[in-house]
Amino acid sequence: MSKLPLLFLIIGFFIDESVGGMVNVCSDIKDCSKCTQSYINIFSFRENCRWCIKTHSCGGPIACPTGFPTAQRDPFKCPTFVPTAKGYRYTDKLGRSLYSLNLAVNNKDPKACLQNSRPDVKLIKRYEVECDQSRNTCAGMLAVSDEAKAIYVVYRGSSFDKQLFQEFVQGIAAQLGAWEKFVNGTGVMTYFYNGFQNLFLESGMKKDLIDLHKKHEGYRIWLTGRSLGGSLASMTALYLADSALFPTNKIRLVTFGEPRTGNYLFAKAIENNLKFRYRVVNKNDIVTNIPASMDPDNLLLSVASAEKQPYFYRYLVHYEFGMTRDASFKICENSEDHNCRPIALAADMNDHLTYFNVKAEDYLASGCQRALIL
Structure with missing residues (x-):
């Protein structure tokens, strides 16, 4: 393999990792947005990581307790802070x-x-x-x-x-x-x-x-x-x-x-x-x-x-x-x-x-x- 394709492969890996993509272990991810865009391979099947909202942790298919809210496949599902600035809060x-x-x-x-x-x-x-x-x-x-x-x-x-x-x-x-x-x-x-x-x-x-x-x-x-x-x-x-x-x-x-x-x-x-x-x-x-x-x-x-x-x-x-x-x-x-x-x-x-x-x-x-x- 020439050095140029190898360089592109390395750059592509780090870009993919910065926004999500395939990872070895979901639990290593500490950010909801990245977690929702990441996945692991199990016996050649793609399995999405999911963010457990109550435990603030990323995991695989059975990592979140049953009935707990989760976020996966889209950062939109991650919790967002409620506005507190004057003129933007509800009273x-x-x-x-x-x-x-x-x-x-x-x-x-x-x-x-x-x-x-x-x-x-x-x-x-x-x-x-x-x-x-x-x-x-x-x-x-x-x-x-x-x-x-x-x-x-x-x-x-x-x-x-x-x-x-x-x-x-x-x-x-x-x-x-x-x-x-x-x-x-x-x-x-x-x-x-x-x-x-x-x-x-x-x-x-x-x-x-x-x-x-x-x-x-x-x-x-x-x-x-x-x-x-x-x-x-x-x-x-x-x-x-x-x-x-x-x-x-x-x-x-x-x-x-x-x-x-x-x-x-x-x-x-x-x-x-x-x-x-x-x-x-x-x-x-x-x-x-x-x-x-x-x-x-x-x-x-x-x-x-x-x-x-x-x-x-x-x-x-x-x-x-x-x-x-x-x-x-x-x-x-x-x-x-x-x-x-x-x-x-x-x-x-x-x-x-x-x-x-x-x-x-x-x-x-x-x-x-x-x-x-x-």
Whole structure:
């Protein structure tokens, strides 16, 4: 062998080792990112190394205790630090303030509700369109606060009859890889895609938002919604970031009771494009586990099949013991919420209906009394 090919072989070995590749022993790796990109050969079969998140160690197929969260095949699955810098962290006060807007959009005319709960917020326009063949509607509103220097894009949640049933049925199809193509090569659930097209793109909401931003240049763009509205908010946030309509550092995404909106690639795109994004979940909210992921750790499916699975983006804000004023919450650093909350127990509809201990119908009937939530 000449010296030049040998030199290339040596250089190639060290480059491969610097980012992963074949290793002799997985346990020698001390970094999650490199671990997820490394593998060993067992009897001529390739076996991926996996990072045991709780033990902070890299190992082979049986190295992680059963049921513990793992990361493998993609650094995206490694834990990421929750932002703590001012202007990028989630607080209970912020959640309550945004959720009051989520409740206000349920009214055909949200002005009086906003005046009683968030008098600094001025309604620009409310939109409502049919979003499926059963004539169920999707709704949203644009609002602005000069005091907070904020533009708000707020989406209404699902109705709990035929609309939620259709979401559930289409969620089953999504588990099998049936997604509508969305921006940046991602996939989203068909029902959410149709709602986004009809409400944001075709109702004039997008155009009005662009005009509003021109009038209030420099304001932050807050996108929020509950349930179906949460999915529409996350899609809108990614759409705005991908189309460069707004500076990504001005986009803020906070949803409540959001289901799995899109596939694995959608979750990655949200994280890659939006630094400020939080999904708030009340205890065992059933909607936040629809559609379910068949293989959250990707231990069984091929890479191609895993990319078609429903997947959550970070960061989960989980109120494990309810949402009273003094309630604590934790923010999950892991992808897909695995082992951050008991996803298998997420089966309570009442938890979906009572964020911050307030039911929408009671709040609206009270005239949107500020003291009930803020």
